[in-house]
Amino acid sequence: MAFAAPKETFSGKVFEVTIGTDKTAVFGGENVLPFHAFEGSVPHRPVIAYEVQDIVPDDWPETVRKVYEGVSGDPVTWAKYCQDTLNAKAIALRLLSTHPDRENRSPEEAAKTVKDVLAAINVPLIILGSNHVEKDSSVLVAVSEAAKDKNCIIGKAQEGNYKTIAAAAMANNHRLIAMSELDINLSKQLNILITQMGFDKEKLITDPMCSALGYGLEYTYSVMERIRLAALTQNDATMQPPMLADVGMYVWKIKETQASDAELPLWGSLQERGITWEATTAASFLMSGAELLIMRHPEAVKAVEKFIDELM
Amino acid sequence: MLIIGEKLSIIAKRVREAMMKRDKGPIQEIATRQWKEGSGMIDANIGPAEDGGEELMEWMVTTIQEVVPLPICLDTTNYKAIEAGLKVHNNEWGRPLINSTSNDPERFPMLELAAKYNSQIIGLTVGKGGLPADVEERAAIAAEIMARAMEYGVPLEDIFLDPLVLQIATSQDHAIKVIDAIKMFREMNEPPMKTVVGLSNISNGCPKHVRPILNKYYFIMLMNAGLDAAIADAHEMAEAMQEKQLVDDILAGKKIEDAEKMKVIQKTLDVIMNKTLYAHSYLEM
Numbered sequence: 001m002a003f004a005a006p007k008e009t010f011s012g013k014v015f016e017v018t019i020g021t022d023k024t025a026v027f028g029g030e031n032v033l034p035f036h037a038f039e040g041s042v043p044h045r046p047v048i049a050y051e052v053q054d055i056v057p058d059d060w061p062e063t064v065r066k067v068y069e070g071v072s073g074d075p076v077t078w079a080k081y082c083q084d085t086l087n088a089k090a091i092a093l094r095l096l097s098t099h100p101d102r103e104n105r106s107p108e109e110a111a112k113t114v115k116d117v118l119a120a121i122n123v124p125l126i127i128l129g130s131n132h133v134e135k136d137s138s139v140l141v142a143v144s145e146a147a148k149d150k151n152c153i154i155g156k157a158q159e160g161n162y163k164t165i166a167a168a169a170m171a172n173n174h175r176l177i178a179m180s181e182l183d184i185n186l187s188k189q190l191n192i193l194i195t196q197m198g199f200d201k202e203k204l205i206t207d208p209m210c211s212a213l214g215y216g217l218e219y220t221y222s223v224m225e226r227i228r229l230a231a232l233t234q235n236d237a238t239m240q241p242p243m244l245a246d247v248g249m250y251v252w253k254i255k256e257t258q259a260s261d262a263e264l265p266l267w268g269s270l271q272e273r274g275i276t277w278e279a280t281t282a283a284s285f286l287m288s289g290a291e292l293l294i295m296r297h298p299e300a301v302k303a304v305e306k307f308i309d310e311l312m
Numbered sequence: 313m314l315i316i317g318e319k320l321s322i323i324a325k326r327v328r329e330a331m332m333k334r335d336k337g338p339i340q341e342i343a344t345r346q347w348k349e350g351s352g353m354i355d356a357n358i359g360p361a362e363d364g365g366e367e368l369m370e371w372m373v374t375t376i377q378e379v380v381p382l383p384i385c386l387d388t389t390n391y392k393a394i395e396a397g398l399k400v401h402n403n404e405w406g407r408p409l410i411n412s413t414s415n416d417p418e419r420f421p422m423l424e425l426a427a428k429y430n431s432q433i434i435g436l437t438v439g440k441g442g443l444p445a446d447v448e449e450r451a452a453i454a455a456e457i458m459a460r461a462m463e464y465g466v467p468l469e470d471i472f473l474d475p476l477v478l479q480i481a482t483s484q485d486h487a488i489k490v491i492d493a494i495k496m497f498r499e500m501n502e503p504p505m506k507t508v509v510g511l512s513n514i515s516n517g518c519p520k521h522v523r524p525i526l527n528k529y530y531f532i533m534l535m536n537a538g539l540d541a542a543i544a545d546a547h548e549m550a551e552a553m554q555e556k557q558l559v560d561d562i563l564a565g566k567k568i569e570d571a572e573k574m575k576v577i578q579k580t581l582d583v584i585m586n587k588t589l590y591a592h593s594y595l596e597m
Binding site for chain 2: 161183184185186188192193196230234236238239
């Protein structure tokens, strides 16, 4: 008798999310564990967005900073470069200049940046605040309005500011990232609170908080894995939004992506090390269930795209 | 079912202040209320009590037993404080209970006290290395505690095994493991080993209005598993007993008349059994 591989099927399914208006990107929609197409349906590839900042990235390590040397002085040029030269499928614009400890730029200035970037690109845009709970609640409201009906992703809404941000995302027809701090029960709770405001759960994206390889990756991995299992095995609708891994910002601040060859000769070439670190971290989160990644180095993106090719 | 009244804990501000000032009023009032509400024993939790623990425990035991004809559960990690409490305990109202020994060598001497003063004792199934991962680990630790008790001359029927209830908000999968551990502990001796839990830890960290709901239905599930004693709020447990038939009907797959109540019970049982993921607003979903 021929061997028949056992198949695991589930009652739940991850929501399918489409972003953008001109060129769109679609992710989610699967009813199986990551890349288990042999057990069910995996209709879309994970999407990788290139990170762009509205401020010169002088705190990025040289390996990744030099890639954007000629373009990173202006977010519009930078975004166009990612789209036209690097073939980015989506852009993640981080409005870091609005942080009170950085330039403390106003919500109005941030809104203008968003409008300018939107006018220059046709791929979908993810608009991120500076991760400052109070400031984000005014900045993300202004940029939501500036990007009205452009079907962007706005983020990140957290326990301390979700009300105003979710209301603005809802009023201007955007998707919303809900971020909690590495706790599956709090992640579910935040998704519940946001949907209780009338926000459509199918427009949510869950960010259980990312971490770099060697710096707590296993915690994020485990929370993501359990979120996905709750979505599939328990058919828990609050856990069925796709998940985001905001990889680049966690990877490019650790020692392993910064210490020079001379300083740590046993660790190998700094250039390769940094790229490998970002690619490996990103690939791990694809395995734990992330459908949307935000990354920085084009070589790392290329490696992860190849990894996806092989698994799809 | 023995309810060990939980309200006299140093963690509660009013109780702590009364303990520090040696003000008998609030202590006796709380103890009396718990007795009237159905407690068969009163837990006196004085914390680690490193300074003046002996005198404090002595005062607590005599203060409570002055007005309430019940035995005391002596709750502290301070060996000397336990001994001081045992010395003044009025055994006319029943035998005291030491809270607790465990698989941590620092807690072994508690067994000596149990033997010396003919006291009952709680065996908490944790080791020095941290929290038990599953039912099997809890049972393995229970077996070690039982063997050690026999060495020290403490009869097995004087031991209450405690599988350690963890917070559902952070360790949801343990809720059902604790229920299974109760069943397994009972099978470890003939007659069955006695069991106890610190019940309200299940809802620690949950919203205030959710806490009694989780406590009550978890209590009923533990009771169905054969639990002998619970350190709990007697008032809440009396309410739980009034709803036991409803819970048992729902567990048996029957429908109950009160649809709203049915939803609350069903959702809570599903969370306890790890069938749905816990969130603070689980009742609203």
